[in-house]
């Protein structure tokens with residue numbers, strides 16, 4: 375796990391955007407795994423700018439989002455389809471037919487989850503997965519106690535996650551759905567490369583447990599310790615509880 379600590383979220387997002395750009399320049403038909411949430415908005419803004427300047431094109435890129443709320447129609451302003459359209463897809467040259475987001479309204483949701491996994495496989499697997507982290511240590515909506523080998527399925531959201539996300543629902547936790555379809559931890563670990571972004575003091579505990587604690591289903595993000603190619607982009611507050619913070623800075627400054 376490579377831990378990259380930046381002065382602020384904007385600098386960290388620029389570094390993560392550069393990594394996404396390098397992936398697409400190396401393979402125009404890259405398959406990206408994408409996340410939603412407050413953290414990745416800066417990254418998506420930078421990618422849109424790069425695309426606007428002609429530095430990178432998403433014309434051949436395919437995307438798979440991590441998750442969607444169960445029962446949320448794609449047309450709802452709070453759906454992750456709406457989020458992605460607003461913050462990224464409408465601002466880049468991606469072909470909408472190559473963008474995939476789990477359908478939270480699928481009739482047979484179990485069968486749908488298997489199909490979603492198959493679609494990822496048929497596209498050749500995810501080259502680069504973008505992740506945020508929940509303050510409870512989740513990745514995607516894999517809440518604590520998720521199997522480290524899990525695949526796409528429906529999960530019940532914790533009260534913590536629903537409280538964190540209530541800011542997108544006018545601060546009303548009762549409006550935050552109780553369930554979500556999410557790629558599993560096993561699905562995420564199949565990606566060839568993973569970029570995780572975390573900003574702010576509220577994420578410091580989860581980040582420390584992810585990177586320096588034991589690998590445990592209690593902290594789903596700790597499963598990333600098992601992956602050979604993970605980069606973690608942090609601002610100073612999110613890095614504040616890392617015991618070996620000075621060492622990570624030393625390693626980054628002396629990168630071969």
Ligand code: PGA
Pocket residue numbers: 410411412413414505506507508509512513514
């Ligand atoms: P956030 O969510 O970026 O809105 O903090 C991250 C996550 O829950 O994975």
